[in-house]
Amino acid sequence: MNNILDGLKVIDCTQILAGPFCTMMLGDMGADIIKIEKPNGGDDIRRFGPPFIDGESAAFLMINRNKKSLALNMKDPKGLKILTDLIKNADVFIQNFRPGSLEKMGLGFDDVINKINPKIIYCSISGFGTTGPYKDRPGFDLIAQGMSGLMSLTGTPNGDPVKIGVPICDLNAGSYAAMGILAAYIKRLKTNKGQFVETSLLESGLSYTIWESGIYFATKEISSQSGTAHRLSAPYQAFKTNDGYINIGAANQPNWEKLCHAINKPEFITKEEYLDNSSRMNNIDQLVKLLNEEFELRTTSEWVEILISAGVPCGPILNMHEVLNHEQIKDRETVIDLNHTKLGKIQNLSFPIKFSDNPQSLKLPPPLLGEHNDEILKDLGYSDKEISELKSESVITQSN
Template sequence: MRSLEGIKVIDLSRILSGPYCTMVLADMGAEVIKIEAPGGDDTRTWGPPFFDTESAYFFSINRNKKSIVVNLKTEEGRELLLDLVKEADVVVENFKPGTLERLKIGYETLKDVNPGIILASISGYGQTGPYSKKPGYDVIAQGMGGLTSVTGEPGQPPVKAGFSIADIGTGVWAIVGIQSALLSRNDTGKGQWIDVSLLDTIISWQTYLAGNYFASGENPKPQGGAHPNIVPYQLFESNDGYFNIAVGNDSLWRKFCQALGEPTLIDNPEFRTNKDRVLNRDQLVPYLQEMFHKKTTNHWIQLLEDAGIPCGPVLNFAQVYQDEHVLAREMLVEVNHPTAGKVKMTGMPIKFSETPSQIVSAPPLLGQHTTEVLKETLQKNPEDIHRLKEAGVVETYEKTGDIKSHQK
């Protein structure tokens, strides 16, 4: 068994934050029923690139789910959702606050039909506060949460992070909240409403940068590949690429200097302690960079690793997915899709000793499981299903093919 076997999740979310959350829940064994509006999740068409007719974007965050198409703007569509909620444990949504209430499926309504239901709402700014009604977008949250102001090179314009970490991170916080609420429900029998936001996520991850600001009153500044509190702990350029080193304490500093053949740096009063090195980084870092320019990344990595200094190359994606350790950790998986064939995806980062996660099905085609869910979960007969289709309440996709997959 996987760790969340027996948990049923109704996924009303789309784009990134909610689908990432529900994908991880599905990887851990939850049955996730993705309810899509007619036309489907917007990301199905976000490309190129595409796998067959489905976007690579959609594929990356929607495996292990069932897709049904329900028009929640119809009364019968709303009733179908509430019938599903009666048998569910969790509902995940990332609409703008107030949308569920307008559709008459807000938390109070869900709780009336299932007192144990857990609703996880993901939004840009939360369900309360002056900004709550504003639409939420990753890049805006990065900027408003302070991340953009400390990302990039000194003296250059601010830069957003390369990944959509506000969206993805909020999806992870939603998972934490859902699992905590499930544990609480075991004792109380009651569900609850979980409220997580992109802005809160970015602010919560400021950690030591916020601490530095609170202690000094000085705004943190972008430092490129460097660390504000540790030196040298940053990215350097070799003669054929880039690599990172992490000299995180004074003991490592002494080993580092010996490995470089620079023992005189050890007791240099400007560099003896980390405090000295932070205060004099403008002298030390250029000196080291000039040295590192002379040889290859592999040379420096081998030299420093042999001396016990934490370090690593800066890899592009092609290099990442050929790395022997990445492959050994099963962070590259393959799924068989009914129309796209074999498709590669990222693996599951949590490794369980007793309840391992699995990739058991490819990202679903739009409406692939509508008939299955209506028939098996809601006990609808063929005549009911035909009538619902004719009325525009649901849509189906009949040619499902073989959706079984394997992990590589």
């Protein structure tokens, strides 16, 4: 069965997380991804760890399936020619170099679209974007989380700034990049013209502050940490139980009333302090105190059973062992097995979008450094002798 993006050729000059996450998603939908890596060590994330599995970074393995690896010295004229030839025959070129770096090599957008491939979709992911006073600054997820306001919003009230537990700016930038590439590709199918697509870690983080920016635009009030609580609706947060915590999502009036009946407190429904959402938000501290007193009377599992039976949205807070072995995750086949060239069977998280007619593509496991050098170069017309010379000149390299 064909995959949705079969035939889409992508040259990937990104490393670490945002770009590789983007291209893995494209590869999961069937695109052909050629990952260009530095000849000396490859993608920096190959050295992120521990943990390592027989010398291979677990982090690298999670975001680089469905890609072929070419370990290429782009600074060598022969290496630059190889990359140029690959771009010439590609649909998409994606890079996360600091703005201006590739222009010095003749691989900026204007050079590529005017001299190499007029139909190319050229995507750039950077810390701060390709314009503005911060365009030349290096960008990392932690920096973007801080500057986007996210760390000022995360954590318990009056606490220290807290980084979100996952690299949300990197991952979100990768998702936005994939969305932009596909939108540009649809446009190109109509016009036969390529275009420049860019996103940044800073903007990708800021774009998630929908409530907090909305509050500021409306009132100039600066939002701060609120723990697990919602800024605009109550009760919608975690509550302590007899043996842990439970998340309650009684975010609208019907669910609030169901909750009151489920905990045997129907009188809360008509109590003036909790009559509607605005009243509950104005009296949130008192409401949380009363609800915690109720939830601490039973275990999390007991409350989940009671509340689900009553139609109240709720759920436990799971750790990674619990979620990765959860019955719902197993049924959805969210954990998948891959056969790695060196390691044998490894596990990954599957692509979280399911299509009725086109299944997720699991064509390739995460590659070894330079694993596909010969295959890629032969497709470009290089002979065995020429490939051997490129190896001896360190234009291409390969892991042992």
